[in-house]
Amino acid sequence: MADTAPASRFAAYRIRPPISRRYLISRLVNAALTVWGVITIVFFAMHLTGNPAALLVAANATPQQLAAITRQMGFNQPPVEQYFVFVGQVVRGHFPLSIVYDVQPLQIVFQRLPATLVLGGTGLAGGIVLGLSAGFIAAVGRFPKVRWIPVSLLTAFEGIPSFFLGVVLIALFAITLPLLPLSGDQPPVAIILPALVITLALAAPIARVFRTSLLETRSADHVRLAESKGISPTQVLFRHVVVNSLGPVVNVLGVQAGVVFGGEVVTETVFSWPGVGQLTVTALGNRDYPLVIAAVTVLAIGFVLVNLLVDVVAAALDPRGGHR
Amino acid sequence: MTLLDDQIVSVSSAPRAPRRHWWSATLPAIAALILIVIVGSVLLAHVIAPEGYNDQQITASYLPPTWFGGAHPLGTDDLGRDMLARLVYGGRAALGISSISALLATTLGLSLALASVIGGRFWDGLFGRLADVQLAIPAVLLALIVLAFAGDGLVPIVVVLTVGGWVLTFRIVRVHASRIIALPYIEAARLGGARSLALLRRHVLPATLPLLVVALTLNFSSILVLESSLSYLGLGVQPPQPDWGQMVAEGQAQLNGAYWVSIFPGILIVLTVVSVQILGDRIADHFSLTETVR
Numbered sequence: 025m026a027d028t029a030p031a032s033r034f035a036a037y038r039i040r041p042p043i044s045r046r047y048l049i050s051r052l053v054n055a056a057l058t059v060w061g062v063i064t065i066v067f068f069a070m071h072l073t074g075n076p077a078a079l080l081v082a083a084n085a086t087p088q089q090l091a092a093i094t095r096q097m098g099f100n101q102p103p104v105e106q107y108f109v110f111v112g113q114v115v116r117g118h119f120p121l122s123i124v125y126d127v128q129p130l131q132i133v134f135q136r137l138p139a140t141l142v143l144g145g146t147g148l149a150g151g152i153v154l155g156l157s158a159g160f161i162a163a164v165g166r167f168p169k170v171r172w173i174p175v176s177l178l179t180a181f182e183g184i185p186s187f188f189l190g191v192v193l194i195a196l197f198a199i200t201l202p203l204l205p206l207s208g209d210q211p212p213v214a215i216i217l218p219a220l221v222i223t224l225a226l227a228a229p230i231a232r233v234f235r236t237s238l239l240e241t242r243s244a245d246h247v248r249l250a251e252s253k254g255i256s257p258t259q260v261l262f263r264h265v266v267v268n269s270l271g272p273v274v275n276v277l278g279v280q281a282g283v284v285f286g287g288e289v290v291t292e293t294v295f296s297w298p299g300v301g302q303l304t305v306t307a308l309g310n311r312d313y314p315l316v317i318a319a320v321t322v323l324a325i326g327f328v329l330v331n332l333l334v335d336v337v338a339a340a341l342d343p344r345g346g347h348r
Numbered sequence: 349m350t351l352l353d354d355q356i357v358s359v360s361s362a363p364r365a366p367r368r369h370w371w372s373a374t375l376p377a378i379a380a381l382i383l384i385v386i387v388g389s390v391l392l393a394h395v396i397a398p399e400g401y402n403d404q405q406i407t408a409s410y411l412p413p414t415w416f417g418g419a420h421p422l423g424t425d426d427l428g429r430d431m432l433a434r435l436v437y438g439g440r441a442a443l444g445i446s447s448i449s450a451l452l453a454t455t456l457g458l459s460l461a462l463a464s465v466i467g468g469r470f471w472d473g474l475f476g477r478l479a480d481v482q483l484a485i486p487a488v489l490l491a492l493i494v495l496a497f498a499g500d501g502l503v504p505i506v507v508v509l510t511v512g513g514w515v516l517t518f519r520i521v522r523v524h525a526s527r528i529i530a531l532p533y534i535e536a537a538r539l540g541g542a543r544s545l546a547l548l549r550r551h552v553l554p555a556t557l558p559l560l561v562v563a564l565t566l567n568f569s570s571i572l573v574l575e576s577s578l579s580y581l582g583l584g585v586q587p588p589q590p591d592w593g594q595m596v597a598e599g600q601a602q603l604n605g606a607y608w609v610s611i612f613p614g615i616l617i618v619l620t621v622v623s624v625q626i627l628g629d630r631i632a633d634h635f636s637l638t639e640t641v642r
Contacts (some may be wrong), residue, residue: 054484060495062485065615183576183622183625185576185618188617191600191603191614195607199603281484282487285486285488288484290580293581305581308583309582313497322486323489
């Protein structure tokens with residue numbers, strides 16, 4: 025047998041980049057379009073109230089301040105130009121000063137960003153670990169009679185809206201059994217409950233998809249080949265079944281990124297976690313609209329970036345093109 | 349060889365017939381019962397609580413539930429208002445807003461799906477892209493933006509919930525309808541001279557009806573969750589008019605002494621959501637649609 029020929033053929037396959045440039049560009053364009061869409065929605069939403077400039081200054085502002093904001097955001101121009109000026113200002117990060125804090129809103133948002141990222145990251149990691157474990161047990165667990173229990177439990181938790189789950193967790197673990205702190209003032213223990221809320225919201229869909237994917241991969245040809253070659257069952261399971269079942273999980277993560285971001289807004293509010301989500305809701309209550317716009321824009325950009333990352337990772341992991 | 353191969357694969361990867369447990373029949377019955385009780389008492393709110401949702405008795409604040417008998421079987425809140433009255437009136441807001449939005453979202457999704465099936469590549473592409481954009485923005489974020497500026501009226505919140513929910517119906521109906529439209533009997537109807545609209549009404553719409561019912565239940569439960577989350581965040585129905593999500597938020601500060609103010613409305617939300625989901629599953633099962641919906 026010619027040993028070199030197949031080897032070089034495989035080598036040629038390996039050299040090809042894992043994702044096509046076309047796919048990458050199309051994802052980038054999509055991401056940019058989404059951010060643009062959010063800014064557009066903000067623009068139109070602001071105009072629903074009549075005079076958008078009045079929203080961006082304090083209620084007791086002088087006419088001069090109002091005029092300055094009107095000029096800065098271009099509200100004195102014809103509607104079409106107004107739109108372009110507004111988009112331009114937002115893209116460059118030029119927001120009017122926050123009404124409550126009297127500083128650049130982006131500055132406040134970036135101060136709060138680490139807390140959001142830590143909570144989101146912890147919840148995400150927990151959701152992946154819990155979801156993969158439950159899915160694994162459900163598909164290949166040793167005791168068929170009981171292996172469906174973890175996934176069913178997670179699915180049951182899915183029916184509980186995250187704000188109420190948060191309230192129940194507070195009632196159970198911070199009040200009835202005073203084990204954990206009530207709110208986000210005392211890290212690092214304080215992260216446990218809010219992260220658990222995000223974890224439980226994420227774990228169920230991951231577990232279901234991983235279970236289906238494992239069952240499908242287990243009956244694939246290459247797995248039967250590996251088995252018939254006499255590779256030990258454990259090796260087959262982990263090297264050929266589990267690894268090849270991870271692709272769909274990454275896709276689910278992309279879909280569920282919205283759950284993490286939406287969940288952050290709610291969860292941070294429930295636990296007074298000092299992140300961007302809570303900042304947005306508080307700013308909304310204070311009618312601090314410059315801060316609301318800045319925070320929402322940052323959240324949207326973060327969401328788009330996460331989606332982009334997930335899409336690229338999914339494409340790199342599974343280049344067969346199952347993703348759209 | 350290939351034939352045998354295919355057979356083996358199809359045998360080994362065929363989904364096993366779902367095993368029937370005793371609870372697969374009982375659970376939907378329980379769910380239906382719970383829903384009947386909840387919806388019934390919400391509809392009869394003015395009979396159950398003729399004094400209304402804002403009957404304050406400061407001297408009787410935070411009375412614990414007495415369960416059976418007594419003037420306040422489910423206790424009172426911080427202003428001494430009867431919890432039972434607040435719960436049934438809160439249900440009017442939560443369930444009313446959610447069901448109107450779910451109906452609108454399902455109708456919108458259905459119309460756009462049918463239009464994109466019958467309307468050719470251009471409309472199909474346009475609506476598909478619209479759905480992508482919609483999914484690209486988390487519903488809570490979209491709601492925050494719109495409600496921040498549009499205020500707390502009934503119309504903005506219904507619009508936000510409808511816009512947040514139509515994609516689900518659109519996606520599943522579009523896939524289903526495009527399969528139906530490729531079937532021979534549609535071809536036959538077309539050759540018989542049926543116009544597009546008549547074709548949709550007589551042949552496609554009836555075939556999507558079961559799916560539509562399932563989509564409605566899915567829409568309703570996800571919209572109720574979104575509605576109560578927004579209400580919890582202070583967007584939507586404003587005090588003194590109660591809404592379940594808003595009641596959970598109000599009671600959260602007093603979880604320590606008066607758990608019932610926060611926990612009862614939350615339990616009602618969970619019971620409604622889960623019951624509707626179970627019924628939806630049952631309907632999907634009945635029409636063998638489980639695969640289509642997932």
